[in-house]
Amino acid sequence: MKPETKCIAVAPMMDWTDRHCRYFLRLFAPDVLLYTEMITAQAILRGPAESLLRYSPEEHPLAVQLGGSDPVLLAQAARRAADAGYIEINLNCGCPSDRVSAGAFGACLMLDAPRVADCIAAMRAAVPASVPVTVKFRIGVVDRAQEGSAQASAAAMQRFDEADFARLEAFARSMIEAGSAALIVHARKAVLGGLSPHENRTVPPLRFDVVERLRAELAGRVPVIVNGGLRSCESVLAALATSDGVMIGREAYHRPWLLAELQAALHPSSPWRAPGAGEILERMRAYALAETALGTPLQAITRHMLGLMGGRAGARAYRTLMSQQAQRGMPAGILFDRARELCAGSDGMG
Numbered sequence: 001m002k003p004e005t006k007c008i009a010v011a012p013m014m015d016w017t018d019r020h021c022r023y024f025l026r027l028f029a030p031d032v033l034l035y036t037e038m039i040t041a042q043a044i045l046r047g048p049a050e051s052l053l054r055y056s057p058e059e060h061p062l063a064v065q066l067g068g069s070d071p072v073l074l075a076q077a078a079r080r081a082a083d084a085g086y087i088e089i090n091l092n093c094g095c096p097s098d099r100v101s102a103g104a105f106g107a108c109l110m111l112d113a114p115r116v117a118d119c120i121a122a123m124r125a126a127v128p129a130s131v132p133v134t135v136k137f138r139i140g141v142v143d144r145a146q147e148g149s150a151q152a153s154a155a156a157m158q159r160f161d162e163a164d165f166a167r168l169e170a171f172a173r174s175m176i177e178a179g180s181a182a183l184i185v186h187a188r189k190a191v192l193g194g195l196s197p198h199e200n201r202t203v204p205p206l207r208f209d210v211v212e213r214l215r216a217e218l219a220g221r222v223p224v225i226v227n228g229g230l231r232s233c234e235s236v237l238a239a240l241a242t243s244d245g246v247m248i249g250r251e252a253y254h255r256p257w258l259l260a261e262l263q264a265a266l267h268p269s270s271p272w273r274a275p276g277a278g279e280i281l282e283r284m285r286a287y288a289l290a291e292t293a294l295g296t297p298l299q300a301i302t303r304h305m306l307g308l309m310g311g312r313a314g315a316r317a318y319r320t321l322m323s324q325q326a327q328r329g330m331p332a333g334i335l336f337d338r339a340r341e342l343c344a345g346s347d348g349m350g
């Protein structure tokens, strides 16, 4: 697979990759695959499905991530999402937060592979064949309660032995058998109990080598997308050499210019040119005016845009404007005019 045909995705991130964030990120790269935040199947079926699944057509290519562990509910939610036009339905088996674990979603599901396989198969059967169903998971799960002590849990988190690999490979194979069209692997173990969600994204060691080995063992049966800790264009290009694609989370959110750098690096002969910061502000101004007229608070949009001026002169004043002034009720038109003034002179790719 040539690098330019490999998948670059922005990770699902709760409270971050909402529709306003995705609209903004799309302006940096036309081809990157965007994911929604995790939406639980229950919320879609029992709650305001239309608003939860709502997006702007410009956000495409766009995938939805579902949370849940009930095959029937997940199948129904997947169908709703496919009807809404999402091009991929992903199941979250990688998120370790206690809240998620208590509701039996996320990484704890890796301890019950047959159940996840039932979920994937039910989702697969519920949506058209043209819509891939995929799963996102960790390289392993450490359950503090099963390990018995904090020390044993820490040791299990640090090691990755043959038994770990056998479990990972068996899980991956059962996902493929059930119909998962790709595997998205966060290259860290998840620790259930004892680590906060933030620590679970920083403390367990990153093991890209494990994902690489998994991909080799699976011998091309489905694409394997690697996730975790990718922060530079160089590290992404290096990861693409040994994977079928990458998923980028925090760095894409905090430094969206990375997406433009990757778009340019992977499609050198495309006529696409990275927009300047001024152009992005113009597009977001129009978006914010339309959205605030419908009742969206301005800050719900601008809070995702703090990375636009990162590293440039005026960045601090820009961040203050986009966070505090938006919250204090400055009208969208005035706020974006001021932002344009701050970014004048520092246009071009970040």
Ligand SMILES: Cc1cc2nc3c(=O)[nH]c(=O)nc-3n(C[C@H](O)[C@H](O)[C@H](O)COP(=O)(O)O)c2cc1C
Binding pocket: 011, 012, 013, 014, 015, 016, 037, 038, 065, 092, 093, 094, 095, 136, 186, 201, 227, 228, 229, 230, 247, 248, 249, 250, 251
């Ligand atoms: C604020 C935040 C929210 C997240 N929410 C989700 C989520 O809803 N579903 C999920 O699968 N992973 C979630 N994650 C994990 C990311 O998708 C990703 O796997 C993780 O951040 C590692 O990638 P990174 O190092 O590139 O950020 C979240 C991460 C962050 C920082």
